[in-house]
Amino acid sequence: MVDRLKDKVAIVFGAGGPPGEWSNGKATSVAFGREGAAVVCVDRIAEAAEEAAQVIRAEGHQAIAVVAEVTETEQVNRAVQVGIEHFGRVDILHNNVGVASPGGPLELDDAAFQRTMDINVGSVHRTVRAVLPHFLKQGSGAIVNVSSLAAIRWSGYSYFAYYASKAAVNHATVAIALQYAEKGIRANAIMPGVIDTPLVYKQISAQYSSVEEMVAARSRAVPMKRPGSPWDIAGAAVFLASDEANFITGVCLPVDGGHACVMPGLV
Template identity: 55%
Template sequence: MFRRAGRGVRSRIRVIAQSKSSKSKHVTGDGGGPILDRRRYRVSGPRLNDKVAIVFGAGSIGEGWGNGKAAAAAYARAGAKVVAVDLNGAAADATRDIILSEGHEAIAVAADTTRLEDVQRSVEAALAAFGRIDILHNNVGITSQGGPVETSEETWDRVMTVNVKSMFLTCKAVLPVMEAQAAGAVINIGALGGVRWTGYAYCAYAASKGAVNSFTQSIALQYAGKGIRANCILPGVMDTPHIYKQISGFYQDDEAMVAARHKMSPTGRMGDGWDVAHAAVFLASDEARYVNGVELFVDGGMHARCN
């Protein structure tokens, strides 16, 4: 048995010996192709060390961890300095205080991301505090129930303004900073509902999240040659404070909502804000340096189902 495997064993020994003695960054395997020197890709220390992340929508609308709040904390734990921006100043402060209590750096800004002057003020605060912006995280968003007949024109406009215009304005303010640095990562939070029917009649929300996908890809291609990447995360059914405020109306009560949403996922459970946050940390890191223009589903596999 050992003799049969001997040739393979000798080959592996030869490759190991070559990798130890080779002065080049690659060694050659039996097939003639390069074997990557893993030392070039080893992560040393926190993944986002010395980077600065500005998170729009970094607060939470209730107790617990929303997607934006978790992302802000996750960025900090990965080594980034964080600018926590939220319409609710107290919510932004709460996120900042958690980050500071864990020994990381952060500031908080109260701002309305549908107003360019507020967005610019947030960017100026980030630059004044930390000198650069490496990560732009867009988490601001609202939902509304109803199809085209039930949805008012005012509601439609409001959803589009909050969910799409806000991203346009943050990119308008932050991309010049990243372009001057020749580096940056944009992470936009879309939704599975932007590309799939999820059982909810919320046409304005679905349309807005579909727009987020197209907007993200447009940025990704326009700025790819300038050291800037843009990607979109599409969460599925998530257990966050948001659903108790804006989705529970679809159900008899909160318990019925939670049970029904658990059943919607192939995994048998909803995800949470940390599932989105961990995906965001990866997309923001140098490990994702060749990941650009993607729609990353964080949905337990819901997008792959036909039913």
């Protein structure tokens, strides 16, 4: 389908990715553009934001790049304001920022725990706070937060702060959805399972003897026996942001090849 987001403006926090590679955020930004949205591509790395915007523009769609750090309120507010000044409005907020600090309760110090919570949950607070006045004024808006399957189940990795933060993202999404449901504002979360993204190779591969072993082990854990791709996350994000989902709010949607439905060790 095309034009499911026609005449809408989307702002994507975490829109970048490694040069020439596809992250969840970059794929979602491009998917939004392909469906007719004008896209504000926000990333803390200027080159990453610009690359995402360039891909969208090269395909004949509208996009701008904005640099912002999601832990800085003023930068988040400015990114939203720049998008509104350029495109005249904002209709969709997509949050795709996250970090996984390794370690359990004994290994994590206060700084690492707080940093993970500030980035993963604090980013949702800051970005939602920045767009809500505009959504309330126009009586509509769609928020899509990228959480994780780790919000609801053990992933096999020792990431205590990540589990806690993504569980908080889930419930924060539900709280936003219910508080503003009567105002025409929807909020949903996506919980990616085993997705083949560049970040996985940086943050998880060291726990295996080889990249091949990591890919094989992760694939075995999924009922479909393969990882998903960033485009699977992008497809879910487009649907939840579109009017096709206009009666869907407060949902935390697994995009995981059935992973959430099975007991560990039984796939």
